[in-house]
Amino acid sequence: MKICFWVTDFLKAYAQLHTHQNVEEIVQKAVQRIQNYPRKYFWLSIFAYAILEFIAPMGFGKVSRFSRLNKEEAGFLLEKLQNTKTYWSRLILILCKSPVLCALDE
Amino acid sequence: MNDQKLKFDILVIGSGAGGALAAYGLQKQGFNVCMLEKGPWAKQNLKEVRAFTHYYKDQGLVGAFGNSFIGVPTGEVVGGTTKINSGTCFDTPKEIVDTWQKHYKMNIAYDELSPHFKTLRELLHISPVPTENMAKGNLFFQKGIEALGYKNHFPLHRAAKACTGSGRCCFICPKDAKQSTDVSIIPNFLKEGGTLFSQTEVTGIEEQKEGVRITCKTSALQAKKLIISAGSLSTPILIRKNKLGTHWKKAGLGLTIHPASKVFGEFLEPVYGWRGVPQALGFKHPNFPTLSFEGVFTPPALSGLVMPLEGKRLRGWLEKYDHVGSFGVMLKDTNTGWVRAFPGIGPLLHYSLHPNDFKNLIEGLRFIGLSYLASGAKRILLPISGIQNEFESFEALKQFNFSKMRPSQLYSMGFHPLGTCGMGRVVDSHLKLIGSNHIYVCDGSVVPTSLGVNPQITIMALALRLSNRFSKNS
The missing domain is CATH 3.50.50.60 (FAD/NAD(P)-binding domain)
Structure with missing residues (x-):
């Protein structure tokens, strides 16, 4: 299944926060992982990436895509999403970051 | 076929x-x-x-x-x-x-x-796990509960033959x-x-x-x-x-799912938590009869997914992962949930933690944190978000008020549906x-x-x- 542009942009930005090496390779592995998700989770992921890439920054006062934020702003946004009292934002974040974290250690 | x-x-x-x-x-x-x-x-x-x-x-x-x-x-x-x-x-x-x-x-x-x-x-x-095969996270927990005055820990019985402690039971x-x-x-x-x-x-x-x-x-x-x-x-x-x-x-x-969670502890000496049997030691706390404490450890490759952290704090723990151990607690649940398949969506699961179960689970996690600190952990990390989840002080963790915490702030798993x-x-x-x-x-x-x-x-x-x-x- 084809991956939307905002997914690869987010994956690249997230990978760059965690490593400087082989970012392209990590993004490629992450994309493959998402493409192999069961269909339900694939579409959930696409939706989740769209939220993180386009909507989440606006929730924190930034009129920008996540992948265009500088590292500090991106890190701040991720920490805020991780640290909420409800679980929806954490779930969306875990769904989006897990392909990269898994690819980092493969 | x-x-x-x-x-x-x-x-x-x-x-x-x-x-x-x-x-x-x-x-x-x-x-x-x-x-x-x-x-x-x-x-x-x-x-x-x-x-x-x-x-x-x-x-x-x-x-x-x-x-x-x-x-x-x-x-x-x-x-x-x-x-x-x-x-x-x-x-x-x-x-x-x-x-x-x-x-x-x-x-x-x-x-x-x-x-x-x-x-x-x-x-x-089936046989008990020998002490020499136990992953170190278990031994630090044992040391900690003994320091707190509890001696009724026991080796868990496992279905294993000629186990050399590869630490990959779940993988x-x-x-x-x-x-x-x-x-x-x-x-x-x-x-x-x-x-x-x-x-x-x-x-x-x-x-x-x-x-x-x-x-x-x-x-x-x-x-x-x-x-x-x-x-x-x-x-x-x-x-x-x-x-x-x-x-x-x-x-x-x-x-029912036996809700479970775990606490991480960073120690001064290397732990290499992935070496040895991760789930090797058991313990029953006399004040919490519905809780079962058992060892657990996530291999480094998946650790980033299970820590309630992001950014610099996550990197800080991952960089020290060879010094990290973990121990878990599981609950005999009161509530029940359901599983159903819906057209176009597939299977969905619903389960809510009973308030008493939630309270007991949090106290169980606090106990593991206290045990790790009593055994010499530099700091511990609780599986919660939205409030302080890292503690370096035994007294601070002992006194911390979790009463305002909600179930949605807890990271947990249900391994036994x-x-x-x-x-x-x-x-x-x-x-x-x-x-x-x-x-x-x-x-x-x-x-x-x-x-x-x-x-x-x-x-x-x-x-x-x-x-x-x-x-x-x-």
């Missing part, structure tokens, strides 16, 4: 704790048995991440929604969840079976199950030391003449006058009897989808589907209440009891 019609005496859907033992018991008695397993045979020596995505149901993405989100990982591989569990074995507590008998009016006695515990001990080479044992059913039971089943089709998904079940007809993608199979052992999450969906028995509408209710086709509700005391003549259920879904202990032996004992019953009636 080629495009053909196949006939057997007994078909078994699923190759885990229930399916494999039932199939083996029946094949040994001379029945012609065929097992159908949706998952593949596991390859050894895959990296942990690949094992996680290849052999866990839905790549490990399954979870229950409710007042908290709780991951519910199960296996979809030959061996079922026994292939991806920690191998910890407990006999069914007598008081639990007595409860089934007295309060739920089930026609089942402890004496029907207890002879099978001995058989299983031999079949699965495919590289040495086949863990006695999952594909290692301990299925080879014997095949030697006795049994048939196993892996990577075979059942698409339809029809009960007929003389037996059952099963359809898979390219084949149809017929048998006189069917045993459904697809697991607590899949069995009720099969029953509902095919409207099997007369109580199919109740299938999926009554889900049970109860979705419980005895007395969907199946009878002998595991026959109520209203059916030819269909039985034999997996965790038939356990009618939360067990409070790791359920593998209970499920296997129920399976052997079922297979004995077949021989008496045939």
Whole structure:
């Protein structure tokens, strides 16, 4: 299944926060992982990436895509999403970051 | 399986704790048995991440929604969840079976199950974990609780033979030391003449006058009897989808999961938590009878997913992961949830933590944190978000007020889904589907209440009891 542009942009930005090496390779592995998700989770992921890439920054006062934020702003946004009292934002974040974290250690 | 019609005496859907033992018991008695397993045979020596995505149901993405989100990982591989569990074995507590008998009016006695515990001990080479094989996270917990005045820790009993402590119990044992059913039971089943089709998904079940007809993608199979052992999450969906028995509408209710969570501790000395048996030590706290404390450790490759952190703080812990240990706590749950499949969405799980269960779980996590700090941990990390979750001071953790915390702030997992086709509700005391003549259920879904202990032996004992019953009636 084809991956939307905002997914690869987010994956690249997230990978760059965690490593400087082989970012392209990590993004490629992450994309493959998402493409192999069961269909339900694939579409959930696409939706989740769209939220993180386009909507989440606006929730924190930034009129920008996540992948265009500088590292500090991106890190701040991720920490805020991780640290909420409800679980929806954490779930969306875990769904989006897990392909990269898994690819980092493969 | 080629495009053909196949006939057997007994078909078994699923190759885990229930399916494999039932199939083996029946094949040994001379029945012609065929097992159908949706998952593949596991390859050894895959990296942990690949094992996680290849052999866990839905790549490990399954979870229950409710007042908290709780991951519910199960296996979809030959061996079922026994292939991806920690191998910890407990006999069914007598008081639990007595409860089934007295309060739920089930026609089942402890004496029907207890002879099978001995058989299983031999079949699965169940033995206590030697101290020298324990991962260090367990030993630090032991040191900590002893410093706090508790001595009633005990080595956990595991189904393992010649275990060298590879630390990968949940991500495919590289040495086949863990006695999952594909290692301990299925080879014997095949030697006795049994048939196993892996990577075979059942698409339809029809009960007929003389037996059952099963359809898979390219084949149809017929048998006189069917045993459904697809697991607590899949069995009720099969029953509902095919409207099997007369109580199919109740299938999926009554889900219990043993909510569990863990605490990380960073120590001054290297821990290498992935070396040794991660789930090696057990402990029961006298003040919290519904809690079971057991060792646990996530390999480095998946650690970033399970820590309640992001950014610099996450990197800080991951960089020191060789100095990190962890220990867990599991709860005998009060509440029940449900699992159902919805058109266009597929299976959904719902489960909410009971307020008392939530409170007890938090106190259990606090206790682990205090134990780790008492044993010399530099800092501990609790699986919570939205409030302080790192502590370096014993007193600060002891005094911290968690009363305003909500279940949605807790990171937890449910490793033991049970109860979705419980005895007395969907199946009878002998595991026959109520209203059916030819269909039985034999997996965790038939356990009618939360067990409070790791359920593998209970499920296997129920399976052997079922297979004995077949021989008496045939």
